[in-house]
Amino acid sequence: MTKSLLLVGVGGQGIILASKILVSGLMKIGYDVKMSEIHGMAQRGGSVTTQIRFGEKVYSPCIVENSADLVIAFEKIEAVRWLDKLKKGGTLLVNDYEIYSLPVLIGKEEYPKGVIEKLKEVVEHCKVFDAFSVAEEVGNVLTQNIVILGALIKALGIDTIDWVEVLKENIPEKLHDINIKALKKGMEL
Amino acid sequence: MKKIMSGNEAIARGAYEAGCTVAAAYPGTPSTEILENVANYKEINSEWSPNEKVALEVGCGAAIGGARTLVAMKHVGLNVAADPFFTIAYEGVNGGLVVISADEPGMHSSQNEQDNRLYAPHAKVCMIEPSDSMECLDYIKESFKISEEFDVPVMFRVTTRICHSKGLVTLSDREEVGVKKYEKNVQKYAMMPAHARARHVVLEENLDRLRAYSNKCSLNRMEMNDTKIGIITSGVSYQHAKEVFGEEASYLKLGLTFPMPDKLIKEFADKVDEIYVIEENEPYIENFVKAMGIKCTGKEVLSVCGELNPHILRKAFKKEDEGAGYDVDVSLPKRPPMLCAGCPHRGIFYAMSKYKDLVVSGDIGCYTLGLIPPLNVTDTVICMGAGFSAAIGLKKAFQMGNVDKKVFGVVGDSTFFHSGITGLIDAVYNKTPITLVILDNSITAMTGHQENPGTGKTLMGEITEVIDIEAVVKACGIKEENVVVVDPYDLEKTREGVEKAYNATEPFVLITKRPCALIKEVRKERAHLNCEVVQEKCKKCRMCLKIGCPAITLKDGDILIDKAMCNGCELCKQVCKFDSIVKVGE
Numbered sequence: 001m002t003k004s005l006l007l008v009g010v011g012g013q014g015i016i017l018a019s020k021i022l023v024s025g026l027m028k029i030g031y032d033v034k035m036s037e038i039h040g041m042a043q044r045g046g047s048v049t050t051q052i053r054f055g056e057k058v059y060s061p062c063i064v065e066n067s068a069d070l071v072i073a074f075e076k077i078e079a080v081r082w083l084d085k086l087k088k089g090g091t092l093l094v095n096d097y098e099i100y101s102l103p104v105l106i107g108k109e110e111y112p113k114g115v116i117e118k119l120k121e122v123v124e125h126c127k128v129f130d131a132f133s134v135a136e137e138v139g140n141v142l143t144q145n146i147v148i149l150g151a152l153i154k155a156l157g158i159d160t161i162d163w164v165e166v167l168k169e170n171i172p173e174k175l176h177d178i179n180i181k182a183l184k185k186g187m188e189l
Numbered sequence: 190m191k192k193i194m195s196g197n198e199a200i201a202r203g204a205y206e207a208g209c210t211v212a213a214a215y216p217g218t219p220s221t222e223i224l225e226n227v228a229n230y231k232e233i234n235s236e237w238s239p240n241e242k243v244a245l246e247v248g249c250g251a252a253i254g255g256a257r258t259l260v261a262m263k264h265v266g267l268n269v270a271a272d273p274f275f276t277i278a279y280e281g282v283n284g285g286l287v288v289i290s291a292d293e294p295g296m297h298s299s300q301n302e303q304d305n306r307l308y309a310p311h312a313k314v315c316m317i318e319p320s321d322s323m324e325c326l327d328y329i330k331e332s333f334k335i336s337e338e339f340d341v342p343v344m345f346r347v348t349t350r351i352c353h354s355k356g357l358v359t360l361s362d363r364e365e366v367g368v369k370k371y372e373k374n375v376q377k378y379a380m381m382p383a384h385a386r387a388r389h390v391v392l393e394e395n396l397d398r399l400r401a402y403s404n405k406c407s408l409n410r411m412e413m414n415d416t417k418i419g420i421i422t423s424g425v426s427y428q429h430a431k432e433v434f435g436e437e438a439s440y441l442k443l444g445l446t447f448p449m450p451d452k453l454i455k456e457f458a459d460k461v462d463e464i465y466v467i468e469e470n471e472p473y474i475e476n477f478v479k480a481m482g483i484k485c486t487g488k489e490v491l492s493v494c495g496e497l498n499p500h501i502l503r504k505a506f507k508k509e510d511e512g513a514g515y516d517v518d519v520s521l522p523k524r525p526p527m528l529c530a531g532c533p534h535r536g537i538f539y540a541m542s543k544y545k546d547l548v549v550s551g552d553i554g555c556y557t558l559g560l561i562p563p564l565n566v567t568d569t570v571i572c573m574g575a576g577f578s579a580a581i582g583l584k585k586a587f588q589m590g591n592v593d594k595k596v597f598g599v600v601g602d603s604t605f606f607h608s609g610i611t612g613l614i615d616a617v618y619n620k621t622p623i624t625l626v627i628l629d630n631s632i633t634a635m636t637g638h639q640e641n642p643g644t645g646k647t648l649m650g651e652i653t654e655v656i657d658i659e660a661v662v663k664a665c666g667i668k669e670e671n672v673v674v675v676d677p678y679d680l681e682k683t684r685e686g687v688e689k690a691y692n693a694t695e696p697f698v699l700i701t702k703r704p705c706a707l708i709k710e711v712r713k714e715r716a717h718l719n720c721e722v723v724q725e726k727c728k729k730c731r732m733c734l735k736i737g738c739p740a741i742t743l744k745d746g747d748i749l750i751d752k753a754m755c756n757g758c759e760l761c762k763q764v765c766k767f768d769s770i771v772k773v774g775e
Contacts, residue, residue, distance in 0.1 A: 010524065011526075023193055023355060024193060027191075027193050027357065032356075032357060033193060033355070033356070033357065034321075034354055034355065034356050035193075035354065035355040035356075036350060036353060036354040036355075037353050037354075038297050038349075038353070046524060046525070046526035046527075047524045058356075059428045059429070059431040059432040060425075060428045060429045060431070060432035060498065060499050061350055061354035061356070061425070061428065062350065062429065062496075062498040062499060064498045064499050064500030064501075064511075065500050065511050065514060066511040066512070066514040067499075067500075067511070077519070077521055077522070078524075080517050080519050080521055081521055081524075083514070083515045083516070083517060084514045084515065084516070085514075086514060086515055087514075088514065088515070100739075100742055101522055101523060101524040101525065101527075102525060102527040102561070102562075102737060102739065103522050103523055103525070103562075104522045105734065105737075105738075105739060105741065105742055105743065106562070106563050106734045106735070106737060106743075107731070107734065107743050108562065109522035109523065110522065111522060112519045112520060112521065112522070114519075115517075115519055118517050118518065118519055119517060122515055122516070122517050123515055141753070
C-alpha cells in the first residue's frame with residue numbers, strides 16, 4: 001500500500017533537509033520512494049512543499065486532492081492552505097508557529113486568529129505542538145525542522161530503523177549532537 | 190549500488206557513466222542542478238557559460254572535436270540557443286551531443302510553459318524523454334550512443350516533476366570512451382549554403398534510419414494488460430497514467446519521441462479497443478496519432494494549460510471525483526515571494542519608487558520581485574536580457590508619441606553577461622536616452638548562487654579573472670560622466686544616483702554594487718549585525734514598513750525587527766525620520 005506524506009511550510013524552515021533525511025530512512029528499509037519538491041520563486045518567504053510517496057512500487061510523484069495520509073505543517077496557516085490534500089481520516093500535524101508574509105508584515109492583510117482551534121474542530125486526527133520552544137530548549141532554534149521530523153517519525157510509527165544513524169549521515173558532524181537531541185525531543189512530542 | 194536521486198542528479202550521473210567529457214550550461218530552474226552535479230565529477234570539464242547560446246556553441250565545438258558532450262538549459266533557454274540548435278542538426282556530431290531541455294508545465298518559476306517537444310521536429314533532432322530518475326540515468330547513456338550511431342544531436346526533454354522528483358537509481362561504473370579523433374571536414378562542419386544543401390539530404394536520411402530504429406528500440410515499449418483501453422504516453426505523464434489505470438489499461442510508453450515510431454503506434458492501435466493519449470501541454474503525440482488516421486482521445490478532455498496529475502486524469506477519463514475534503518473557515522493571507530531581509534536590491538527599488546512617472550523595464554532574476562507591493566516599481570518583464578532592450582523600445586514608443594517619460598531598464602550582473610550587454614550596445618549605438626541599471630550582487634542569486642563571469646570563480650571552483658562591469662560599460666561607449674556606481678545600502682548615495690539618472694539626457698548607466706545577503710561569506714560577516722527599534726522614540730508612522738522588509742513586523746501596534754532575520758543593512762534606519770531605529774552588534 002502506497003503512503004503519501006505532504007510536508008508544508010515557508011522557505012527557509014528546513015523542510016527540504018527534513019524530507020531528505022526521512023526519505024533516506026524509508027529507502028533503507030526497502031521501500032520504493034519518490035519525493036517531489038516545489039520551491040517557489042524566492043529563496044525565502046514563499047510557500048514550500050515536499051511530497052513523499054513510499055510503498056512497494058510508487059508511480060506518480062504527485063499527491064493530489066484528498067489523498068495524503070499525513071500532512072505536516074511547519075507553519076500553522078500553511079496547514080490550512082494545504083488541508084485539501086489531506087485524506088478524510090488522515091493525520092494532520094501542526095507546528096504552532098507563525099511566519100508573517102509580506103502582505104501581513106506591511107499591514108495589508110491580517111494573520112488569522114484561532115487557526116489551531118478551527119483545525120482541531122474539523123480534523124479528527126489533529127496534533128499540535130510547539131517545535132520552536134523545544135528547539136530553543138535544545139539550544140538552537142535552527143533545529144526546529146529536526147524537532148518536527150522527530151514528531152513526524154513518531155506519527156508514522158516506523159521504528160524498525162536507527163533514525164539517529166540516518167540523521168548523522170545527512171548533516172555535518174559538528175552539528176550531530178544538537179540535532180540528535182532535537183530529534184529525540186521531537187519523537188517525544 | 191542503489192541511491193535516491195533527483196532526475197537532475199541522475200542525468201549528471203548518467204553523463205558521468207557514459208564517459209562524457211565536456212558539459213556546459215547557463216543556470217535556470219528546473220535545470221540548474223544538472224551542471225552543479227556534473228561539476229562534482231572531475232572527469233568532466235564543465236562550465237557555466239554566459240548564456241545558453243554560448244553553452245550550446247561550446248557543446249557543438251566539443252562534440253565536433255570528438256568529446257561526448259552534455260549541454261543543459263531550461264525551456265526558455267533553448268529559445269536563446271535555437272540558432273546553433275538548428276544548424277548543428279545539419280552538421281551532426283563526432284562525439285555524442287546531448288542537449289537537455291528542462292521544460293516547466295505549470296510554470297512554478299518560469300515566464301511561460303512552452304512545450305519544447307515541438308522543437309524536435311522543427312530542428313530535426315532526435316528527442317528522448319525519460320519518466321523517472323532511473324530512466325534519466327539509463328536514457329542519457331542511450332542518448333550518447335544514439336547520437337553517435339545516427340550522427341544527430343539528441344534533445345533530452347525533461348520536466349520539473351522529473352528534474353526535481355527523487356527516486357531510486359542503481360549506479361554503475363564509468364565507461365571510459367575517451368575523445369574521438371577529429372578530422373577536418375568542411376563539407377560536414379562548415380555550413381555555407383552549398384555544404385548545407387547536401388547536409389540537409391544526409392540529415393533526412395539519418396532521420397529515416399532513426400525512425401526505423403524508433404520502431405524497434407527498447408525506449409519505446411508496449412505494456413500489454415487489459416486491451417479495452419490503450420494509453421499512449423511519455424515522460425512523467427506515464428507515471429500519472431500508471432497510478433490511475435494500473436493494469437486496467439495497456440500502455441505504449443514512448444521514450445524516443447522524435448522521430449515518432451509510426452509502425453509501433455499502428456501495431457499498438459490494432460491491439461486495443463480505444464486509445465487515450467496522455468500528455469502535458471501541447472497535443473504533440475496526439476496530433477501525430479491523429480495524422481496517421483487513428484482515432485484517440487486526448488486534449489478533448491485534458492487541458493493544454495498546466496501540469497497533469499492523477500487527480501486530473503481520474504476526473505477526465507473516469508469521471509471520478511474525490512469529492513470534498515477538509516475545509517476550514519479561515520481566510521488566508523497570501524504568501525508571495527519577496528526580496529529577502531537585507532537584500533541589496535531593496536535600496537535601489539525604494540529610491541526608484543519615489544519617481545511615480547518612471548517606466549521600468551524589468552528582467553528575470555530576484556529583482557523581478559521589484560514589481561510587487563510595496564515597491565511596485567517594475568512595469569514589464571519579458572525574458573532574459575529584455576530588461577535593457579525592451580526599455581529601448583518603450584522609450585522609442587514614447588518618443589514617437591511625444592510622451593515625455595523617463596525609462597529605466599533593470600538587469601542583474603548575471604543577466605548583464607547573459608544578454609544585457611547587447612541591449613547596452615544598442616542603447617549607445619542608437620543614442621536612446623534611457624538609464625540602464627545593473628544590480629550587481631556578485632552572484633547568480635535566483636537559481637541558488639551560481640558563479641558567473643563577474644564573481645571570480647568558475648563552476649569547477651577555480652579562481653579566475655573578474656569581468657569588470659563598469660569597464661565593460663565604458664568600453665561600450667557610455668561616457669565617463671554617465672556612469673554612476675553606488676552601494677545600495679547607502680540610501681542617500683543611491684537616491685543621488687537615481688536622481689542623476691532620472692535627469693540624464695543621454696544613455697546612462699547606474700550600477701549598484703553589493704553582494705547578495707545570502708552568500709555564505711556575507712551571512713557570516715554580517716551575522717552579528719542587526720537593527721533595533723527604540724520603542725520610546727518610535728512614532729508608529731510606518732515609514733519603515735514601506736521598504737517591504739520581511740524582518741520588520743507590525744505587531745499589536747508596535748514595530749518590531751526580527752533579530753534573526755535582520756542583517757543590519759540599515760535601510761529602515763535611513764528611512765526613519767525620528768531616529769528610532771538603531772544598529773547594534775558592530
